[in-house]
Amino acid sequence: MHTQDKLKNLGVELPLFPLTSVGSFPKPEYIKKARARFVKGELTRKELETLEEKATREWIEFQENIGIDVLVDGEMYRGDMVAYFAEELKGFSQSSFVRSYGNRYYRKPVITAPVVWEKPMTVDWWKKAQAMTQKPMKGMLTGPYTIMDWSFNEYYKDREATCMALAQVIRKEVEALISAGAKLIQIDEPACSVRPSELPLVIQSMNVVTEGLPAYFFTHICYGDFEKIYPEMTEIPVENFDLEMSNSENDLLNCFKKRSFPKDLTAGIVDVHTHEIEAESTLKARLEQILDVIPARQLWVDPDCGLKTRTVEEAKKKLEVIATVVKSLRKSYSN
Amino acid sequence: MKLKSANHSHYPKIGETDEQHKLRQAYHLFDRKKISTFQVVKVQQDVTREAIEEQEKAHLDVVTDGLILWNDPISHIMKNLEGVKIGGLLRFFDTNFYFRQPEITGPILRKSSLLKEEAAFLKRHTAKGETKVVLTGPYTLAVLSKISTPAYKTSREVAQALAQVLAEEIKDLADSGINHIQIDEPGFFLQRPDWKWLSGLFEKLCSQKGKAKIWLTTYFGDVAPLYARLQELPVDVLGVDVTYSPTLLDLIRKEGSQKDLALGFLDGRNTKLENLKEVVHELKSLEKKVAQDKTVYVTTSCGLEYLPQDKAIKKLKLLEEINHAYSR
Numbered sequence: 001m002h003t004q005d006k007l008k009n010l011g012v013e014l015p016l017f018p019l020t021s022v023g024s025f026p027k028p029e030y031i032k033k034a035r036a037r038f039v040k041g042e043l044t045r046k047e048l049e050t051l052e053e054k055a056t057r058e059w060i061e062f063q064e065n066i067g068i069d070v071l072v073d074g075e076m077y078r079g080d081m082v083a084y085f086a087e088e089l090k091g092f093s094q095s096s097f098v099r100s101y102g103n104r105y106y107r108k109p110v111i112t113a114p115v116v117w118e119k120p121m122t123v124d125w126w127k128k129a130q131a132m133t134q135k136p137m138k139g140m141l142t143g144p145y146t147i148m149d150w151s152f153n154e155y156y157k158d159r160e161a162t163c164m165a166l167a168q169v170i171r172k173e174v175e176a177l178i179s180a181g182a183k184l185i186q187i188d189e190p191a192c193s194v195r196p197s198e199l200p201l202v203i204q205s206m207n208v209v210t211e212g213l214p215a216y217f218f219t220h221i222c223y224g225d226f227e228k229i230y231p232e233m234t235e236i237p238v239e240n241f242d243l244e245m246s247n248s249e250n251d252l253l254n255c256f257k258k259r260s261f262p263k264d265l266t267a268g269i270v271d272v273h274t275h276e277i278e279a280e281s282t283l284k285a286r287l288e289q290i291l292d293v294i295p296a297r298q299l300w301v302d303p304d305c306g307l308k309t310r311t312v313e314e315a316k317k318k319l320e321v322i323a324t325v326v327k328s329l330r331k332s333y334s335n
Numbered sequence: 336m337k338l339k340s341a342n343h344s345h346y347p348k349i350g351e352t353d354e355q356h357k358l359r360q361a362y363h364l365f366d367r368k369k370i371s372t373f374q375v376v377k378v379q380q381d382v383t384r385e386a387i388e389e390q391e392k393a394h395l396d397v398v399t400d401g402l403i404l405w406n407d408p409i410s411h412i413m414k415n416l417e418g419v420k421i422g423g424l425l426r427f428f429d430t431n432f433y434f435r436q437p438e439i440t441g442p443i444l445r446k447s448s449l450l451k452e453e454a455a456f457l458k459r460h461t462a463k464g465e466t467k468v469v470l471t472g473p474y475t476l477a478v479l480s481k482i483s484t485p486a487y488k489t490s491r492e493v494a495q496a497l498a499q500v501l502a503e504e505i506k507d508l509a510d511s512g513i514n515h516i517q518i519d520e521p522g523f524f525l526q527r528p529d530w531k532w533l534s535g536l537f538e539k540l541c542s543q544k545g546k547a548k549i550w551l552t553t554y555f556g557d558v559a560p561l562y563a564r565l566q567e568l569p570v571d572v573l574g575v576d577v578t579y580s581p582t583l584l585d586l587i588r589k590e591g592s593q594k595d596l597a598l599g600f601l602d603g604r605n606t607k608l609e610n611l612k613e614v615v616h617e618l619k620s621l622e623k624k625v626a627q628d629k630t631v632y633v634t635t636s637c638g639l640e641y642l643p644q645d646k647a648i649k650k651l652k653l654l655e656e657i658n659h660a661y662s663r
């Protein structure tokens with residue numbers, strides 16, 4: 001089935017060049033403070049949640065105001081994209097700090113028992129967020145391969161067994177999201193290009209997650225060595241690949257020139273690691289370059305990656321400039 | 336064969352408690368200009384001393400300084416060389432750890448010794464063990480650098496220039512009385528070297544090693560296909576990552592070893608603790624094939640910084656237990 005037909009069957013109608021986001025938005029100052037107070041025991045979970053809902057509502061209103069088509073909740077209630085699921089699933093125990101670079105550390109989870117899905121992990125938030133808007137809200141999950149690669153494993157035989165067990169668990173979450181009404185679901189696999197020899201495992205595990213399910217699936221992959229996994233990576237069974245095109249634009253376009261991109265593409269067109277707000281002309285030129293190799297009806301647009309590392313102001317400005325450029329591009333296409 | 340236990344290279348800089356967080360905290364305060372360089376150095380030294388103490392508590396025969404001052408294995412060596420600029424972050428092999436990529440901007444020269452002070456500190460604070468200093472090898476450094484100077488056309492030429500300055504460094508380290516100097520070359524798995532050329536490179540590198548033993552260590556890849564070639568290189572100890580090489584032990588049982596070996600039996604990338612009996616059994620099975628006058632060092636597959644500190648300590652303890660159980 002063609003990807004656009006899948007959307008039509010799901011009853012989702014979208015304009016040309018649908019606008020969306022990768023997932024995370026920066027947390028406003030009051031959420032950062034509230035989280036710190038919650039950790040110290042000065043704030044109850046309920047009080048924290050009320051503030052997280054307020055921040056979520058603010059981000060949803062902002063997305064609606066600037067004309068984003070497929071919304072995200074902004075992940076005001078999440079920290080790390082793997083640790084969030086590790087804390088919710090049975091079978092993980094939290095580990096201590098591991099350094100990623102310079103003076104930056106993260107907590108790497110440890111699998112110490114069979115991973116078990118006991119209850120929905122993201123459905124309550126998805127429902128809350130969807131109730132705040134008429135526009136479609138994306139369900140947001142981390143993929144089994146990335147959870148496996150970013151965790152220690154003390155239980156399963158090897159990486160494959162770990163990944164396939166996690167795939168079963170993530171499928172249950174996808175089913176729960178679909179039952180709740182989600183039609184667009186993104187499953188992030190940023191670790192996917194690190195070991196090209198394991199790409200078949202990424203594909204196999206994603207197949208367990210998505211096979212036969214009535215939803216339009218995205219996967220987000222970033223900062224990878226795409227040359228090593230293209231075009232094989234397009235066999236990952238999802239309809240839409242959300243890729244950073246501003247950071248590794250030339251590499252990717254060269255890949256697509258050699259072998260045309262067979263699925264829908266959400267092109268990230270602003271860098272999430274710079275303070276500087278891109279000029280409209282820069283983004284327009286970037287989109288035109290992409291449209292030289294990707295048919296218009298296959299193209300969606302968003303930022304390179306999650307915006308949580310930027311300030312609220314920077315994130316909003318980057319989203320606004322994307323929206324402005326895409327709207328004017330739509331006009332020139334309808335003429 | 337004789338068995339000894341050795342720390343691989345780096346050691347986690349922070350742990351779980353506030354006290355164990357002091358280095359992270361010190362860098363944080365230093366960035367905000369709230370403490371002086373002198374105060375940061377003091378904390379670095381305390382943490383280095385603690386890393387050495389943990390290894391001595393586990394009665395390791397070969398001790399490092401835990402590479403506590405290193406930000407990453409590439410920029411730490413390259414940042415003090417002339418003709419090199421340090422650039423943006425890149426993923427370090429298939430780990431979730433990042434290094435800063437060097438850019439070669441002109442002729443590479445060593446202005447002063449790179450690791451002399453770290454080595455002197457290690458010597459001063461090691462009570463019993465033999466001392467080992469780690470250097471990332473010229474091949475790996477060259478493969479991971481960007482060249483933007485007409486001074487060198489290929490990464491081979493960069494590797495040759497680096498071998499020259501690292502040979503000078505090795506001489507200084509050997510002269511200072513360091514027992515072991517380990518050259519890390521995981522880069523062999525990124526791009527296969529030309530072995531004949533590499534042999535010349537290592538001859539130059541080791542030409543002034545004095546009494547020090549030179550280790551050549553690879554990790555993050557299956558070393559079995561390279562094993563015969565590595566045996567021919569002019570180094571004293573071959574360090575290999577057993578966790579990536581399903582057939583390596585069979586190969587050693589078949590081919591033996593003309594050199595001392597450092598076998599990375601314990602997985603430095605995963606918290607799971609290996610079975611003591613199984614490791615000892617494997618070691619015993621090598622006994623007849625490794626010459627009597629050769630030493631086998633039991634160690635981890637790579638440095639310990641990919642593990643949380645409490646788990647790293649458990650791996651060190653396990654090395655001690657293996658050594659014990661083997662000798663009994």
Ligand SMILES: [Zn+2]
Pocket residue numbers: 022190220221222304305306
């Ligand atoms: Zn991303």
